[in-house]
Amino acid sequence: MTRINLTVDGQSVADDVEPRMLLVQYLREKLGKTGTVIGCDTSNCGACTVHLNGRSVKSCNVLAVQADGGEVTTIEGLAGEDGALHPVQEAFRECHGLQCGFCTPGMIMQTVDLLAENPSPSEEAIRLGLEGNLCRCTGYHNIVRAVQHAAGTTEGASA
Amino acid sequence: MTATQEPTQGEIGRDRRRKEDQRLITGRTRWTDNITLPGMLHLAMVRSPFPHARITGIDTSAAKAGTNVVAVYTGADLGESQGACINAWPVVPDQVTPAHLPMPSDRVAFAGETVAVVVARSAAEARDAAELVEVDYEELPAALDLKESAEAHTNGGALAHPDLGTNVSAVWRFDSAEAGTGGDVEQAIAEARQDGIVIEREYRQQRLIPAFMEPRSVVVDPTGEQITMWSATQVPHILRFALAATTGVPESKIRVIAPDVGGGFGGKLQQTPEEMIAFAVARKLGKPVKFTETRSESLLTAHHGRDQWQRLTLAATKDGHVTGLKVDLLADLGAYVAIVGGGVPVLGAFMFNAIYKFPAYQFQTTNVLTNKTWTDAYRGAGRPEATFAIERLMDELANELGKDPLEVREMNWIKHEEFPFTTVAGLEYDSGNYEAATARAKEMFGYDALRAEQAERRSRGDKVQLGIGVSTFTEMCGLAPSRVLGSLNYGAGGWEHAEVRMLPTGKVEVVTGASAHGQGHETAFSQIVADRLGVPFEDVEVLHGDTQISHKGLDTYGSRSLVVGGEALVRAVDKVIEKAKPVAAHLLEASADDLEFSGGRFSVRGTDQGMAITEIATAVFAAHNLPDGVEASIDSEATYDPVNFNYPHGTHLCAVEVDTETGQVRMRKYACCDDIGNVINPLIVSGQVHGGLVQGIAQALWEEAVYDENGTLVTGSFVDYLLPTAADTISFDLDHTTSPATTNSLGTKGVGEAGTIASTPAVVNAVVDALRPYGVHDVAMPCTPERVWRAINTGGSGGETTEAAAPHFDESEGAAQ
Numbered sequence: 001m002t003r004i005n006l007t008v009d010g011q012s013v014a015d016d017v018e019p020r021m022l023l024v025q026y027l028r029e030k031l032g033k034t035g036t037v038i039g040c041d042t043s044n045c046g047a048c049t050v051h052l053n054g055r056s057v058k059s060c061n062v063l064a065v066q067a068d069g070g071e072v073t074t075i076e077g078l079a080g081e082d083g084a085l086h087p088v089q090e091a092f093r094e095c096h097g098l099q100c101g102f103c104t105p106g107m108i109m110q111t112v113d114l115l116a117e118n119p120s121p122s123e124e125a126i127r128l129g130l131e132g133n134l135c136r137c138t139g140y141h142n143i144v145r146a147v148q149h150a151a152g153t154t155e156g157a158s159a
Numbered sequence: 160m161t162a163t164q165e166p167t168q169g170e171i172g173r174d175r176r177r178k179e180d181q182r183l184i185t186g187r188t189r190w191t192d193n194i195t196l197p198g199m200l201h202l203a204m205v206r207s208p209f210p211h212a213r214i215t216g217i218d219t220s221a222a223k224a225g226t227n228v229v230a231v232y233t234g235a236d237l238g239e240s241q242g243a244c245i246n247a248w249p250v251v252p253d254q255v256t257p258a259h260l261p262m263p264s265d266r267v268a269f270a271g272e273t274v275a276v277v278v279a280r281s282a283a284e285a286r287d288a289a290e291l292v293e294v295d296y297e298e299l300p301a302a303l304d305l306k307e308s309a310e311a312h313t314n315g316g317a318l319a320h321p322d323l324g325t326n327v328s329a330v331w332r333f334d335s336a337e338a339g340t341g342g343d344v345e346q347a348i349a350e351a352r353q354d355g356i357v358i359e360r361e362y363r364q365q366r367l368i369p370a371f372m373e374p375r376s377v378v379v380d381p382t383g384e385q386i387t388m389w390s391a392t393q394v395p396h397i398l399r400f401a402l403a404a405t406t407g408v409p410e411s412k413i414r415v416i417a418p419d420v421g422g423g424f425g426g427k428l429q430q431t432p433e434e435m436i437a438f439a440v441a442r443k444l445g446k447p448v449k450f451t452e453t454r455s456e457s458l459l460t461a462h463h464g465r466d467q468w469q470r471l472t473l474a475a476t477k478d479g480h481v482t483g484l485k486v487d488l489l490a491d492l493g494a495y496v497a498i499v500g501g502g503v504p505v506l507g508a509f510m511f512n513a514i515y516k517f518p519a520y521q522f523q524t525t526n527v528l529t530n531k532t533w534t535d536a537y538r539g540a541g542r543p544e545a546t547f548a549i550e551r552l553m554d555e556l557a558n559e560l561g562k563d564p565l566e567v568r569e570m571n572w573i574k575h576e577e578f579p580f581t582t583v584a585g586l587e588y589d590s591g592n593y594e595a596a597t598a599r600a601k602e603m604f605g606y607d608a609l610r611a612e613q614a615e616r617r618s619r620g621d622k623v624q625l626g627i628g629v630s631t632f633t634e635m636c637g638l639a640p641s642r643v644l645g646s647l648n649y650g651a652g653g654w655e656h657a658e659v660r661m662l663p664t665g666k667v668e669v670v671t672g673a674s675a676h677g678q679g680h681e682t683a684f685s686q687i688v689a690d691r692l693g694v695p696f697e698d699v700e701v702l703h704g705d706t707q708i709s710h711k712g713l714d715t716y717g718s719r720s721l722v723v724g725g726e727a728l729v730r731a732v733d734k735v736i737e738k739a740k741p742v743a744a745h746l747l748e749a750s751a752d753d754l755e756f757s758g759g760r761f762s763v764r765g766t767d768q769g770m771a772i773t774e775i776a777t778a779v780f781a782a783h784n785l786p787d788g789v790e791a792s793i794d795s796e797a798t799y800d801p802v803n804f805n806y807p808h809g810t811h812l813c814a815v816e817v818d819t820e821t822g823q824v825r826m827r828k829y830a831c832c833d834d835i836g837n838v839i840n841p842l843i844v845s846g847q848v849h850g851g852l853v854q855g856i857a858q859a860l861w862e863e864a865v866y867d868e869n870g871t872l873v874t875g876s877f878v879d880y881l882l883p884t885a886a887d888t889i890s891f892d893l894d895h896t897t898s899p900a901t902t903n904s905l906g907t908k909g910v911g912e913a914g915t916i917a918s919t920p921a922v923v924n925a926v927v928d929a930l931r932p933y934g935v936h937d938v939a940m941p942c943t944p945e946r947v948w949r950a951i952n953t954g955g956s957g958g959e960t961t962e963a964a965a966p967h968f969d970e971s972e973g974a975a976q
Contacts, residue, residue: 018283020283021283025283028193032195033186034186034188034190034192034193035185035186035187035188036186037190037192037373037421038192038374039372039373039374039454040454040876040877041453041454041455041876042454042876042877042878044876044877044878045372045454045877047372074186075184075185075186076185076186076187078185079185085184085185089184089185092180092184093176093177093180093181093184094176096176096177096842096843096845096846098180098183098184099422099677099678099679099846099850100371100372100373100420100421100422100676100677101179101180101182101183101184101188101419101421101677102190102371102372102373102421102422103372104183104184105186108184123890126885127884127885127886127888128885128886130884130885130886131884131885131886132884133884133885134372134877134882134884135372135885136370136371136372136422136424136850136854136882137372137422137677137846137850138846138849138850139849139850139851139852139853139854139888139891139914140849140853140883140884140885140888141845141849141888141890141891142845142846142849143885144885144890
């Protein structure tokens, strides 16, 4: 067991973890942060995407011990303390960028990172920027619209 | 997409944002794997690496000694307590159906089948110990190739289940001459050979994996009076029935809950071995247990879809009027006959004739057992296979005639004024307008301009060729009229149940037997109820997916939830209004005959007196002043059994650019105009179409479940099973024409599967169209760069479909190719 100290969604936490424990397992099993989900075991799907020290990571691809001393933001910590949705969360709802919602936490966290890097991405840049996140429901069409909406580059949902 | 249906004053037709989304975008979702119960134990499965083998010994001692391991069970340990996996649809009375134990103790029939289960205090410890279970196998010859397996009983080939003596599970046939719905197909083909056109083709429907994003998970809590199972399932009601029917536990002692479920696409309509094993282990130990599969386990053992060989003969007159269609399928069931199983190809039987007026038709499927993962419904279930075949053939016919593929289709399709139309397969299509949908699709697509560009590129020998693909699909959905299911020997009905509860505070609880897993029922059903009952959208709460709340239902698949479940809801709401009426009359001191109901209020005709239905709900709750003999409830329920399927249709047009030097296919444009009748929520509909399109396009271009010669699934992870990403896909142009269904009061048709059914042939037709100048008439799916390149350079299909002519082909006279 290894002792780790980190901040998750603004809360300081400390635990003894097995060295092999993945960050996503730590978040789900130790902290009950079940908003972050596991969709594969080969780091292809991106459903487990969170922010570690301000950048998106696939939390199935990071050991919990690697996050020691770090700052983690999950989908559960994205909205404001008053419950106000993050603009990207709002955009996904507005543009019907989700159906079953399983990929959504990862998709949203990746989008936040993508827009931080490139606030006005082209459609192609959005599509390439989300390439590491799989969705089986939406065909990506409305996810792309949601990202454009959040970036202010489109009017949003087309119905 | 621009909806032609403008939002009305009411809720129906309005692009409401979804009620479901708040919890989903904030991570406050209840997926099954999120559930943790006190003292909960975790399961790990020990799975066979061999496709077919006798189990000669299992040593669990090392595993039992593992850290925090509570128990290790084999099939022999669980015995009859594990129940059985059922087949609900024996398609013929003498169907050959192997017994399917969740965990066999003597023989495994596919790689991935569970042979032992480890129970431990954590999932990681369970998996560690699973590695320590020693299983001795004696390998048996495996039935792997579909065509070879179909012949095994005649030539001593490998049998998937040696005791059965054959791999052929069933041969199911429909013949229009025998059924009295049309002429003799053999005669039509013979005449066409003399003086017409005969198109003979063999197409491959590759094996696919539904690949829902949420891996399957099951939690069983045996404490308390009822045993509760949470499962990532599309079918909580059917699962509860199957648990009770095969374990002997009374149905009333079982509660099944499908909490938030992360996609299904048919892949979660199974009664799974893992659910049965978890149920048995929880009962045995008296403790809550959880099993969540890894993605590899999911790809390996959750049921697969499609997997057919299609032998097709189309007869037509010299000028291109179709005269007959003969379909001969081989369908791979995998190792067991799944819950729908052999019914999947049979669902396609009524759809090969599609929108065309074939005077003669014959369909036969031979359902074959192999030592591979079992197959069952995958989005479209039988209908994508049929649509692919007929839409590819119509393009081939057009090519043979040298005509535009849309022109040949129009020559043969059912004209708008001919509806309702009884098809050669015996179905009555209630409504449709193929002309209007096609005209709109062409306009959005810029059909003529793209044809001109194609001609220009061809004439200058551009290395990147443009192809245009057409698919004018229809489908049957809204499964299903119970009498029809009965006549097909299906084991259940096709009705749906709904209940409306009028709460004393004015809120409304709606209970549906449909079980959503991403479709947005909570939103769309709220709109229906709000509109009809005249209450605010926000005041309607939709409850589903828990057999103690929704005690009756047949769940969600086959594009049925709106057209069957929605209609049940309409009828339950109407009953509420009827029950409220005498109460309203009493309270308003008026005659019931003088009341009218509108906008949520009963009003007395000709006066300004009135009362809201929510006020009546409060008065009924108090029950202080009810008319004599009236019960103190206006809650109502309804069970609706559809009188017919319904028949969405649409015209899909796809343009692809094919790099003839590399074989790379790039999507250029995709436009479709679907007619799904009246639309409840255009935003949800657009999402269903977009997602459906990409699943169908993925079959055309990317996805295939591949087994090697040892029966090992080599596409057992997302590294190898190629799900499309955002970077592989494009944005789509959608629109709708509206021919309301005449068989339900909302005038709706199903949309869940339409995109998938339509898009696959549109894409392949586009790829083939691009390559016509190179003498290419087919490219096998998925149309990978390698296959496309080979097709260009050999003139064949670039893959397996070049082999083996069908037995009813006369090679010397076959037209084309």
